Amino acid sequence: MKKVLIIALIVAACVAFAGCGGGEGAVLNPDADKEGVTDESWVKDVWDSAVQDMFDKGYATEDPDDGVIFTCVNNGEIDLSEEGKAALTSEDFKIDGKVIWGSEYATQSETAEPRVDPCAEPQEGQEETWPHYVSTYAVSTTKHEAFADTRGQCKYLILMTALCYNVAHDYYFGPCDRLDIVTYVFVIDAVSKEVVHVQFINSDSPGAVASSFMGKIYEENARHYMNTLCD
Numbered sequence: 109m110k111k112v113l114i115i116a117l118i119v120a121a122c123v124a125f126a127g128c129g130g131g132e133g134a135v136l137n138p139d140a141d142k143e144g145v146t147d148e149s150w151v152k153d154v155w156d157s158a159v160q161d162m163f164d165k166g167y168a169t170e171d172p173d174d175g176v177i178f179t180c181v182n183n184g185e186i187d188l189s190e191e192g193k194a195a196l197t198s199e200d201f202k203i204d205g206k207v208i209w210g211s212e213y214a215t216q217s218e219t220a221e222p223r224v225d226p227c228a229e230p231q232e233g234q235e236e237t238w239p240h241y242v243s244t245y246a247v248s249t250t251k252h253e254a255f256a257d258t259r260g261q262c263k264y265l266i267l268m269t270a271l272c273y274n275v276a277h278d279y280y281f282g283p284c285d286r287l288d289i290v291t292y293v294f295v296i297d298a299v300s301k302e303v304v305h306v307q308f309i310n311s312d313s314p315g316a317v318a319s320s321f322m323g324k325i326y327e328e329n330a331r332h333y334m335n336t337l338c339d
Contacts, residue, residue, distance in 0.1 A: 133261060136205070137299045140259035147224040147259070151210055154265050155222040157301035158294075167192030167303075173275055175216045175287070180273035184290030184311030201295070201305040203337050205263025206256035208298070209243040212269045215289055215322060222267060228252075245331045249339040265298040266337065268330040273311065280321055288313040289323030293333050307333055 135141070140150055159177065162168045168186050169179045178186045188196065212222040225245060230238035231252070239257040246252070256262040269292045279286035289312055295305035309330045312323035 133257060135258070135260040136263055137260050140262070140298070145259070148221075150259050151208075151222045151224050151265065154296055154298050154301050155212060155267065155294075158296045158303045161302050162192070165191070167195065175272050175275055177214055177271060178273070180271075180290065184271075184273040184288060184313075185308050186290075186292070186306065188306075196303060196306045198305070201337075203254070203264060203295075206239075206261045207254055207264045207266055207338055208241045208256050208259065208262045209245060209334060210265065210267050211327075212267045212271075212294070213325075215270055215272050215287060215325075245334070246338075247335050250335045251339075254338045259298075262298045264304075265296045266334055267294045267296070268327055268334065269294050270325040270327075274313070284321050286314055287322040289325055291326040291330050293330050293337075295337070309333065 139145070163170055166189055168188055171177065171179045181187050208224060210222055210224045224241070225243040227240060228242040228244045228246065234252070238252055239255040241257065241259075241262070242252045242255045246255070271290050271292060272287045273290045274288040276286035276288070278284070291309040291311070293307040293309060294303055295307075296302065297304050310326040312326075314320060314323055
């Protein structure tokens with residue numbers, strides 16, 4: 109009788125563990141895999157909902173200028189409230205679930221379309237265990253097992269994000285606006301659709317004489333941070 113009870117407890121514990129996302133391939137959000145949901149519609153919904161949640165919680169405020177999402181300070185960092193800083197900028201943040209990577213080039217309002225990263229081809233001999241959403245930007249220190257095989261398995265959507273933080277209207281002859289750009293990494297809980305971590309990478313503002321009216325995007329630095337989070 110004791111053996112039967114012990115086995116039942118072990119089975120129950122395993123089921124509970126898998127249901128919490130600890131099991132291999134655990135589905136956390138079945139709705140993300142429903143028919144008709146695409147990568148494009150899913151990532152946009154998660155991003156838009158998470159940004160709105162930041163505003164609703166008072167972590168950040170929306171900038172009224174067209175093409176600018178967040179109110180930022182002079183160096184381009186998002187002007188987070190004290191509660192926002194405490195909740196989103198901890199150096200102790202750890203990834204504890206499957207991820208999907210993507211990017212958001214919100215450098216102008218009409219191009220603010222988040223995208224899932226291109227998926228890497230399976231390495232030789234790993235075709236059966238290779239998750240679908242392994243990013244082409246993942247380096248060798250980031251194991252393929254970190255990535256989700258389906259959207260429903262994804263706990264964290266991690267985005268390389270280029271944001272316009274200031275528009276200097278008619279700055280250049282033409283007239284042409286100058287777009288000051290800040291690069292961030294956003295980590296979003298893909299199930300609750302909440303931003304759980306942000307990392308400022310760098311910002312750039314073009315000079316009076318420049319080859320581009322738009323600031324530099326520090327994508328390589330951002331990708332390095334994403335690999336560091338997941339290695």
